[in-house]
Amino acid sequence: MQSSAFLSRKEMIGFALLAALIFIVFPMMLDSFRLNLFGKYLTYAFVAVGLALCWGAGGILSLGQGVFFGLGGYCMAMFLKLEASTPENTSIQSTPGIPDFMDWNQLTELPVWWQPFYSLPLALFAVVAVPVVFAFIIGVAMFTRRVGGVYFAIITQAFAAILTILIIGQQGYTGGVNGITDLRTLLGWDIRTDEAKTTLYFVNGVLLFAVLFAAQYVRKSKLGRLLIAMRDQEDRVRFSGYNVANFKIFIFCLGAAFAGIGGAMFTLQVGFMSPTLVGIVPSIEMVIFCAVGGRLSILGAVYGALLVNWAKTTFSESFPELWLFGLGGLFIAVVMLFPNGLAGVWSEKIEPRLLALLGKAPADKSAPDGAPAE
Amino acid sequence: MFADYSMAELGAIFAMQGFAGLILFSVFVLMALGLAIIFGQMGVINMAHGEFMILGAYVTYLMSNLFADYMPALFSIYFFVAMILAFIASGLLGLFVEWAMIRHLYKRPLDTLLATWGLSLILQQTYRSVFGAREVGVSIPDWMMGSLPLTDLIEVPINGIFVMVLAVGISLAVYIMMFRSRWGKQVRAINQNRVMAGAVGINTEWTDRLTFGIGCGVAGVAGSAFTMIGSTGPTAGQLYIVDTFLVVVFGGAGSLLGTIASAFSISQAQSIMEFFLSGSMAKVLTLLVVVGILMIRPQGLFSLKLRK
Numbered sequence: 001m002q003s004s005a006f007l008s009r010k011e012m013i014g015f016a017l018l019a020a021l022i023f024i025v026f027p028m029m030l031d032s033f034r035l036n037l038f039g040k041y042l043t044y045a046f047v048a049v050g051l052a053l054c055w056g057a058g059g060i061l062s063l064g065q066g067v068f069f070g071l072g073g074y075c076m077a078m079f080l081k082l083e084a085s086t087p088e089n090t091s092i093q094s095t096p097g098i099p100d101f102m103d104w105n106q107l108t109e110l111p112v113w114w115q116p117f118y119s120l121p122l123a124l125f126a127v128v129a130v131p132v133v134f135a136f137i138i139g140v141a142m143f144t145r146r147v148g149g150v151y152f153a154i155i156t157q158a159f160a161a162i163l164t165i166l167i168i169g170q171q172g173y174t175g176g177v178n179g180i181t182d183l184r185t186l187l188g189w190d191i192r193t194d195e196a197k198t199t200l201y202f203v204n205g206v207l208l209f210a211v212l213f214a215a216q217y218v219r220k221s222k223l224g225r226l227l228i229a230m231r232d233q234e235d236r237v238r239f240s241g242y243n244v245a246n247f248k249i250f251i252f253c254l255g256a257a258f259a260g261i262g263g264a265m266f267t268l269q270v271g272f273m274s275p276t277l278v279g280i281v282p283s284i285e286m287v288i289f290c291a292v293g294g295r296l297s298i299l300g301a302v303y304g305a306l307l308v309n310w311a312k313t314t315f316s317e318s319f320p321e322l323w324l325f326g327l328g329g330l331f332i333a334v335v336m337l338f339p340n341g342l343a344g345v346w347s348e349k350i351e352p353r354l355l356a357l358l359g360k361a362p363a364d365k366s367a368p369d370g371a372p373a374e
Numbered sequence: 375m376f377a378d379y380s381m382a383e384l385g386a387i388f389a390m391q392g393f394a395g396l397i398l399f400s401v402f403v404l405m406a407l408g409l410a411i412i413f414g415q416m417g418v419i420n421m422a423h424g425e426f427m428i429l430g431a432y433v434t435y436l437m438s439n440l441f442a443d444y445m446p447a448l449f450s451i452y453f454f455v456a457m458i459l460a461f462i463a464s465g466l467l468g469l470f471v472e473w474a475m476i477r478h479l480y481k482r483p484l485d486t487l488l489a490t491w492g493l494s495l496i497l498q499q500t501y502r503s504v505f506g507a508r509e510v511g512v513s514i515p516d517w518m519m520g521s522l523p524l525t526d527l528i529e530v531p532i533n534g535i536f537v538m539v540l541a542v543g544i545s546l547a548v549y550i551m552m553f554r555s556r557w558g559k560q561v562r563a564i565n566q567n568r569v570m571a572g573a574v575g576i577n578t579e580w581t582d583r584l585t586f587g588i589g590c591g592v593a594g595v596a597g598s599a600f601t602m603i604g605s606t607g608p609t610a611g612q613l614y615i616v617d618t619f620l621v622v623v624f625g626g627a628g629s630l631l632g633t634i635a636s637a638f639s640i641s642q643a644q645s646i647m648e649f650f651l652s653g654s655m656a657k658v659l660t661l662l663v664v665v666g667i668l669m670i671r672p673q674g675l676f677s678l679k680l681r682k
Contacts, residue, residue, distance in 0.1 A: 055484075061484045061487070141669040142669060145669065146672075147668075149483060149484065151668075153484065153487060154419075154619045154620070154623055155668060158616055158619075158661055158664075159665070162662060162665070165654050165657050165658050169652060170654075280612075280616065281612075284491055287488065288488070321502070324498060324502075328491075328492040328493065328495030328496035328499070330492065331489060331491055332489050335482075335486075335488050335492070336475065336479070336489060
C-alpha cells in the first residue's frame with residue numbers, strides 16, 4: 001500500500017531534486033541560449049505529464065497530443081501576432097493592422113474568430129479552454145461508445161493529420177506551413193531579449209511544477225486509483241457502479257489542458273508556432289518522451305522529455321543520419337526492454353543498490369502502481 | 375457552382391473525376407489489403423506498413439534499372455518480375471520482424487504500435503542512406519505510356535488502368551488465399567478462437583508469422599504498383615499510413631469486403647470533392663466525415679458477428 005500523504009518521503013525527494021535541477025542547476029550551468037533551449041524541452045514535459053496520466057495510469061493512448069499542444073500554442077501566437085501587427089508596424093501592407101500573412105493572402109479584414117485574441121485574458125483562457133473543449137468533444141464521442149485502445153489511438157492520429165492539413169491549407173487564416181512567426185511583445189514587454197527569455201524560463205518552470213502538483217493530486221486521489229483499476233479491469237470498475245466514460249473524459253481533458261499550457265509556453269519562449277509541431281510525427285514523439293521517462297511516473301515524464309529532446313538536438317546537430325536510427329531504436333528498446341522507462345530502471349535497479357550501499361534496508365517492495373498493462 | 379459548365383462538360387468532369395477516383399480507389403485497396411490481413415485478422419497495428427510498401431517500390435526501381443542495363447530486350451515485362459521480387463523481399467522482412475519483435479508484443483497492442491513506429495523510422499533512414507533522400511522514379515515500359523481516349527472529352531491514362539487491373543487481381547488473390555486456402559481457414563480459426571485453434575492442431579505461432587509475412591508481402595506488391603503512377607521517396611510511406619488505417623477501420627476490421635467498400639467510398643468522395651474544393655479541404659472534409667462516422671459506428675461499415 002502506498003502512504004496516503006500527498007507526497008511520500010520518496011516522492012518529496014524526487015520533487016525537490018527536479019526543482020533543484022530546473023531552478024538552480026540549469027540556470028547556473030547553461031548560457032542564455034541553451035537555457036532557452038531547455039525551456040523549450042520543458043514545454044514538451046507538460047504534454048508528457050498529461051500522457052503519463054492518460055496513457056500510463058488510464059491506459060488511453062492518444063496519438064493526437066500535438067493537436068492540443070498546437071491549439072494552445074496557436075491561441076497564444078494569435079494574441080502575440082495581433083499585438084505585433086499594429087497599424088504602425090504594418091503600414092506597408094495594403095491593409096494595415098492585420099497580420100502580415102493575411103495581407104499576403106489578400107484578406108482585407110480580420111476574421112471574426114480572431115477578434116477575441118485582442119484581449120490577453122481571453123487569449124489565456126482560450127489556451128486552456130480550446131484544447132479542453134476539443135478533447136471533451138472527442139472524449140464524449142469516443143468513450144461513451146466505449147471506443148478505446150488502438151481504435152482511439154488511430155482516430156486521435158487522424159485528428160492530428162486533419163489539423164495539420166487544415167492549418168497548411170487555410171494559409172490566409174492560419175499562416176500556412178510557415179506558421180505564425182515574427183512575434184515580438186507581450187503587453188509591450190519584448191519577449192525576444194535574453195532577459196525576457198530567462199524570465200519566461202522560470203515562469204515555465206513554475207507552471208510545470210503547478211502541473212506536476214495537479215497531476216500528483218489526481219494520482220493520489222480516488223480518481224487516480226480508479227484510473228488504474230479501469231486500465232486493468234475496465235468491466236469490473238463499470239460493474240462496481242462507476243461511470244467509466246466520465247473518468248476517461250476527465251483525464252483526457254486534463255491531459256489536453258496540460259498540453260495546451262505547454263504549447264502556449266512554447267510559443268512564448270521560441271517565438272513562433274507552426275503546423276510542423278502539431279502533426280502526426282511530433283504527436284507520436286511526445287508519446288516517446290513519456291515512455292522513455294516511464295509511462296507511470298510524472299517526474300519520469302519530465303526527465304524523458306528533457307533527455308530525448310536533448311539527445312535529438314545533440315545528435316541531429318552532429319550526426320543527422322544517426323538520429324532517426326537512434327530514435328527508432330529508442331522506440332523499440334523502450335517497448336521491448338524497458339517498458340517502465342527510466343523510472344522503472346531507477347526503482348528496480350539503481351535504487352535498491354543505492355540503498356544497499358547506504359546500508360539501509362530496502363524499502364517496501366511494492367511495484368510502482370503496477371507494471372504496464374498486459 | 376455548376377452554372378459555368380455545360381451538361382456535356384459536367385458529365386465529362388464527373389466521369390474524369392470518377393476515374394481519377396477509381397485510380398485512387400485502386401491505390402487505397404492495394405495499400406489496405408495488406409493491412410486488412412495484418413490488422414484485421416491478427417489485430418496487430420503495423421505502423422511500418424508504409425515502409426514495407428516503399429521497400430517493394432525500391433525493389434521495382436532496382437529491377438527497372440537492372441533490366442534497362444542488362445536485359446533491354448525483356449524490359450517490357452520487367453514489372454512482373456519486380457512484383458514477385460517485391461512480394462518476396464517485403465514478405466521476408468515481415469517474417470523477420472514478426473520473429474524478432476511482434477511475437478513478443480501480441481498482448482500489448484499499444485506497445486506494438488510504438489515499436490513498429492520505431493521500425494518505420496529505422497527503415498526510412500535506411501532507405502535514405504541507401505537510395506538518397508531524393509525521390510526516384512522508374513522508367514515505365516512503352517506500352518504503359520499514354521492514354522486511351524474514350525470520347526472527345528474523356529481520356530483515361532493506361533498506367534491508371536493497369537493499376538486498377540492489378541488491384542482487382544490482388545484483391546482476388548487475397549480473397550482466394552483467405553477463404554479458399556488451408557492457410558486462410560487457419561487464420562480465420564485463430565482469429566475466432568486462438569486456444570481452440572491450437573487445441574485442434576493448428577500451429578498458431580507459425581500461422582501468425584506467415585500471416586504477418588504475407589500481409590507485408592502484399593504491401594510490397596502495392597508499393598511496386600505505385601511506381602507506375604508516381605515516384606518513390608524514403609518518407610513516402612508515412613504519408614499513406616493514416617489513410618490506410620482509416621480505410622481498414624472504416625470498413626470494419628476483419629472484413630475484406632468492408633475494406634474494399636470503404637476504400638471505394640473514401641476515394642470517390644475525396645476525388646469528386648477535390649474538383650470543387652481545394653485538395654486540402656477535400657481531404658480534411660473526407661477525413662472528418664470518416665472520423666465522424668466512426669464515432670457513431672465504431673465497428674465500421676461491415677462488422678463480423680463473432681462471439682469472443
